[in-house]
Amino acid sequence: MDVSNKKGSQEGDAPRKLFKPSNDPKEEGGQENEQNHETEIPDKTPRIGELYKDLSINVLLKLSRSDYGLVAALNSSFRTLIRSGELYRLRREMGVVEHWIYFSCNLHQWEAYDPNRERWMKLPKMPRNDCFMCSDKESLGVGTDLLVFGRDVSAPVVYGYSLLTNTWSIAVEMNIPRCLFASASIGGIAIVAGGVDPVGNVLNVAELYNSDTRKWETLPNMHRKRRMTSGVFMDGKFYVIGGIAEDNKTELTSGEEYDLERKTWREIPDMFPPRGGEVNIGAPPLVAVVNNVLFSADCNQHIVRRYEKGSNKWVTIGDLPERTSSVHGWGIGFRACGNRLMVIGGLTAESAGVTEINSWIPGEYPLQWNILGRRHIGSFVSNCAVMGC
Structure with a gap:
């Protein structure tokens, strides 16, 4: 529910925080809400x-x-x-x-957005760490935590934002640190799979994170080593989709399904269509699941597709938001947020510096995007995650 x-x-x-409407005419498509500090009762x-x-x-x-x-x-x-x-x-x-979406367009700053009340909030700034900020980063919302994975000068590091305390701190690193991995969360657990370790080895290892214990558990290995891949939960199972093979030049079109009860992987041939072009410059597959239906965004063709499980085929259902732009798939967020499919991204050149949030509730056919809000915070979404709790 x-x-x-x-x-x-x-x-x-500890202090009370209240929201008030913004008088800034630059903010459109939703109520701007910044926080005022008042004395605690x-x-x-x-x-x-x-x-x-x-x-x-x-x-x-x-x-x-x-x-x-x-x-x-x-x-x-x-x-x-x-x-x-x-x-x-x-x-x-x-x-x-309740699902909120979290994203970053600036190195140290994260924004949060509530799609139901159409309200924004700035998170506290991340700790200053120039090496971490310039490294490849992945983000993951699980339980009441937002985890951001990156690299310090000498080793990988994870920063965690706690919804309970409204603070950032160093979080627990994976058993095998990595980047460019697949990940997804459901409730208080998350699974990560594949990726590249600190010395450049492409991995097929997988781990499960429990937000209650804040511990990582090693899972059985996938069938294939893959990086630049994506993950989703669907029908109670975890899926890894697409990616680049161990040779760093072969685009993988297969998927893999992890059964949490049986603790086994099943490979699914031809689960993701080849995208063509330079395999090492494009973003990982942009995929999201709403109500156990899998969707993907193709930024090259500017379209959205729906996955048909029975036939293992993809069907085009419409276009991405008209003005959303990306660089080979980088720079936008394509996420499920509760029962909504969300596209968070910078606008085209004529509106530089603006990020727009678009929403569509699958089942409302044909696909038609609803603009929830715009904000002058930059036009390149570097990281994006959803926290549901």
Whole structure:
């Protein structure tokens, strides 16, 4: 069940944060919302006793998590309850999920966007690390964390943003650090597969991340080594799609399916159509799953396709948003965000410096993009992830 949501990493902040409309005429297509800091309401009430704790939890579970920041400002008891993460665990068990999209157009700055309330929020700036910022980076939203993978001077490093505390910190690195890998998350777990290790070896190894324990578990190896590949969850299974082979010149059209119950991989021949052109300059496949239906974006032809599982074929269903531009597939986000398919990207040259968010709810045929908002934050989306919790 999806509930309406608002921006959200303010949950753990001690001061109260309120949203107000922007008067900046440059911001279009949705309400701009920046945060004002106000004095915290003194905690004059006793801590939540056992008698009232269950009632308090039941009330908070019915609220949008976008309201948790205000609730946390009421007193230390509510703040402790929200920061503990217990509410999010219970929400997950109840099937209550709110999806927000997170993306970065600038080296140290991430933005968050709530597609239901059409609100924006700036995350705190990432720690200053010039080497990390200039390295290849991948991002992944899992549980209540946003993980950003990159490289420091001497070794790979992962930074984690916590929705509970609204802070960045060093997160746990994979058992086998890598870049250019496939990844996807569902609930409190994520799987990464393939990629390139720090010395340039193309990998077929896979790992599972548990956001509750913050630990990585090694999974069985895929059938093929592949980099510049993409991952999705569909029908409760994890899929790795496309990529480049170990020889660094062969474009892979196969996919691989990982069954979490059987802990086995199955290769699917011809699951992704060849894209042609220079294999080493294009972005990984742009794929997303909405309601267990797989979609892909072809930036060369500027079209969107839908995957037909029974026939293992792709069907063109429409065009990408008219003004969205990319560089060989780089610079845009193509993501599922709850029941929406989202395209986040910079506009064409005449509107340089603007990022636009477009949305379509599959089932509303024909494909027609709805512009949710525009923001003057740059025109090249370097990283993009969705957090559902």
